[in-house]
Amino acid sequence: MARTLAPGRGSRLDATRRHNLSTILTTAHHHPGVSRAELTRLSGLNRSTVGALVAELSELKLVREVAPAEHSSRGRPSPHIYPRAEVTALAINPDYDAVVIGLVGLGGTVHQRERHPWKGTPSVAETVQVATSALERLRRDTKPTPWVIAAGVAVPALVRSDDSSIVRAVHLDWTEEPLGEMLAAALDLPVVVRNDARVATIAETVFGAGRGVRDLVYLNGSPSGVGGGAIVDGVTLRGQDGFGGEMGHTAVAGGREQCHCGRRGCLETEVSLVRLLAALGRESVDPRDLDDELSRAAANPTVRAEIQRQMTVLAGAIGNFISIFNPELVILGGFLGSLYTAAPQMLDSAVARDSFAQISASARIERAQLGSRLLLVGAAELAFLPLLRDPAAHAQPVPK
Ligand SMILES: [Zn+2]
Incomplete structure (x- = not known):
C-alpha cells in the first residue's frame, strides 16, 4: 500500500502523461507549498515538463501556484505549489x-x-x-x-x-x-x-512520523482496542485476507482476561483505554482531551499505578514486535500516544530492558504526529x- 501511496518518479514520454500528472499532484498533496524547483527534483522530470503539468493541474483546479516572496531565495525565485484545499x-x-x-x-x-x-x-x-x-x-x-x-x-x-x-x-x-x-x-x-x-498507518506514513521510513511498526489505541500495521521495506503488511497486523490480538505475559477474539490475555485486553478511563473515573473522553486528563491526574496513585501496569505490558509487546520486524521506528497513536507522553522514559527504559538489545538499539519510539486528525x-x-x-x-x- 505504501508503494502505491507514494508519488512515483516521472517519465519523459507523452504516453505517461497520466502517470506524470499523478506524480505531480501526489507530491503537491503530500508536500503543500513545495517549490517548483523541489518538485522538479523530486519528480525527476525536466523543468519545462513540470511547468506544463502544473499548468494543467491548475486548469483542472486541483493546485494553485503562488509567486514566491521577493528576496526569499538565492538565484531565480521558484513559485510554490499548493493543492486546492477546497x-x-x-x-x-x-x-x-x-x-x-x-x-x-x-x-x-x-x-x-x-x-x-x-x-x-x-x-x-x-x-x-x-x-x-x-x-x-x-x-x-x-x-x-x-x-x-x-x-x-x-x-x-x-x-x-x-x-x-x-x-x-x-x-x-x-x-x-x-x-x-x-x-x-x-x-x-x-x-x-x-x-x-x-x-492510521497510512496517515502517519504519508503525513506524520513515518514519512520516508521504510520499516516501521504502528500501534493504534482506539476506544475499541489496539490495532496495528507494519510497513516492511516500504510496503504495508497485508496478509492473505487483508487482516495482517492485528497486533492487539497477540498474547502478553501475565495476561488472563478473556478477549472477544477467543483467546486469553491479548495485548488489547491488558492495555486498554477503558481500563485507563476507569482509573480516571471517567466513561468517555474526547481523545483530544486525554493528555490533559492524564496530566491533571498525574499525582493520583490509582492512575499512576494503572499507567505503570499498562506501560510494562506494552513494553513487552513492543519488544516482541521489534524482534519480529526489526523496525527503524515504532509509532504509537491514539491513547497509546497519550500514555507514552505521560511517561516516555518509563516506556523507553522498559522496552530497552525487555527486548533483544542489539535489535532494539537502533529502533526509535515516537508518538503519532497527527493527533485527533x-x-x-x-x-x-x-x-x-x-x-x-x-x-x-x-x-x-x-x-x-
Ligand atoms: Zn484477542
Whole structure:
C-alpha cells in the first residue's frame, strides 16, 4: 500500500502523461507549498515538463501556484505549489462511543470536525444517517464551498476490502454489514471503508512520523482496542485476507482476561483505554482531551499505578514486535500516544530492558504526529486515491 501511496518518479514520454500528472499532484498533496524547483527534483522530470503539468493541474483546479516572496531565495525565485484545499473528502470514523466526521481537503487540511457522542453503540443505519446529515451541513458551512469527491471510513473492524463491507466489528456489534454500499447510496459518493489501524498507518506514513521510513511498526489505541500495521521495506503488511497486523490480538505475559477474539490475555485486553478511563473515573473522553486528563491526574496513585501496569505490558509487546520486524521506528497513536507522553522514559527504559538489545538499539519510539486528525486524514487519503492516481479523469470544476 505504501508503494502505491507514494508519488512515483516521472517519465519523459507523452504516453505517461497520466502517470506524470499523478506524480505531480501526489507530491503537491503530500508536500503543500513545495517549490517548483523541489518538485522538479523530486519528480525527476525536466523543468519545462513540470511547468506544463502544473499548468494543467491548475486548469483542472486541483493546485494553485503562488509567486514566491521577493528576496526569499538565492538565484531565480521558484513559485510554490499548493493543492486546492477546497477539493475535499468526507472522513467518517464510527467507534463504540462516538461517530467522528470531518471534511478534509487536499494537503491534509481538516476543514471541519464533528464528534457525535453515542449512548450505546451506533448502528450501521445510525452511522449512515449521521454521516448524511453531516455532509449536508459541512457542504453548507465550509467556505469556500467545498467540492466533495468521495468518502473514506475508518472503522474498528475486520473489513473486506473488495466491497468495503464489514466482516465483524466486535465492539460495535456489527456482523456482515454492507457499510460501504449503504453509505455510497445515501451520500451519492464513492466510498471506501478500511480497518482503523490500517487507516492510521497510512496517515502517519504519508503525513506524520513515518514519512520516508521504510520499516516501521504502528500501534493504534482506539476506544475499541489496539490495532496495528507494519510497513516492511516500504510496503504495508497485508496478509492473505487483508487482516495482517492485528497486533492487539497477540498474547502478553501475565495476561488472563478473556478477549472477544477467543483467546486469553491479548495485548488489547491488558492495555486498554477503558481500563485507563476507569482509573480516571471517567466513561468517555474526547481523545483530544486525554493528555490533559492524564496530566491533571498525574499525582493520583490509582492512575499512576494503572499507567505503570499498562506501560510494562506494552513494553513487552513492543519488544516482541521489534524482534519480529526489526523496525527503524515504532509509532504509537491514539491513547497509546497519550500514555507514552505521560511517561516516555518509563516506556523507553522498559522496552530497552525487555527486548533483544542489539535489535532494539537502533529502533526509535515516537508518538503519532497527527493527533485527533489521524483517522480523518487517513480516511480522506483512501478517498483521494483514485483522484491522485488519475487526476484528469476525476477532476471536475470546483464550484464558485
Ligand atoms: Zn484477542
